[in-house]
Amino acid sequence: MKRLHILLFPLLLALGACGEGDGEAPCAPLIGGGSYCLQPTTALAPFDVQQKVEATFRGRRETMIAEIESDAEGMRFVGLTPFGQKLLQVAYDNRAASAATLPDRRISPALLIALLQIALWPADAVRAGLEEPLTLDENAGRRRILNRGEATISIDYRGAQPPYRGLRIAVPAADLELEIETLEALDTIAADGKES
Template sequence: MWLNLLGRSAKKILLRVVALLLLSLLSACSQQIERQTCVPLASEAQYCLSSASAVLAMSSQQDISLSQMVSFTHGQENHELLTQLELNSQRMTLVGLAPLGQALFTLVYDGQTLQSQQSLLLGEQFKAEYLMAIMQLIYWPTEQINQHLTGGELVTIACDMPLCKQLIDASGALITITYNDIDPWSAQVNVDIDVADIHMQINPID
């Protein structure tokens, strides 16, 4: 058992070290962009990023670190990336790596501004603020999300999974989020964004 625990800890530490090393390479072939902190999620619904303070207040930890494998499906297109999500009292940081380890982006939200440093390969079509907003919809308390959401509401719904949420507006469901564990940080998370025909699956890496 101890060997398994040590193995999982070493793997998480290695992922964080690799992410930091690749970020140093990213700076040599990337662009720095200040992003909008409010994003439209549909014709009426708009979400503005919020700080991690309420999330940390509900946690026994002073900071949160989560390694993830994220899969995207849009129509016939499929993509995967590794992410490292870091939360502390000052900022929320999200690092993205391609499956083979190429540095793709780093996002830093300090509660006021969202800075995006991203590979030139991503081009201008990559909208970092949307990815950050989706991460907050998944992990932030529902009450906090709704304080920063206009034209819609995030609600918990009955389903055959341990936890399910929907972002709804007057026209119906916009985004459906399902968790295979009552603890979102431990769960495999599926996100269906019907209006954009996008499906995401997020798996924590132990």
């Protein structure tokens, strides 16, 4: 468990330990330059998902379980160790991002929500959140955030719609790669077992 804290703390700091902007929507500076302003959660159909996250940061690999819930009221994210200990808890109420639990106060809750939105929100909503010079490049199964033509975040998808069956997110400037797999709900597994 201590190993996971040792990995997650520098990983989150590398992604951007910055505060929120003063604009209409909270904005988060992104690694590689530029900012992303959080978009309303109504841009996406409500969902509730549990995912396994394999994080590789500077050659070290760790696992986290992420629980994400998004609806018209906002978005909630909880990161857990594989044994269920809460590592971080972040929320966005469509006005501000906040954290109940973070491994370090210098980590911006808005940045964590921004990364989730960049990965999951519809392309038009992501474009609306990007501030110049950032642009979004998207084609079949792949999304990239570009800063003056250079990819700063790359996302590859498995599945047709959010929250997707799987994602691979790369942030080269941070030497970070996330392999994310959506876990089946226990009730779905139980229902499948009863039908067999």
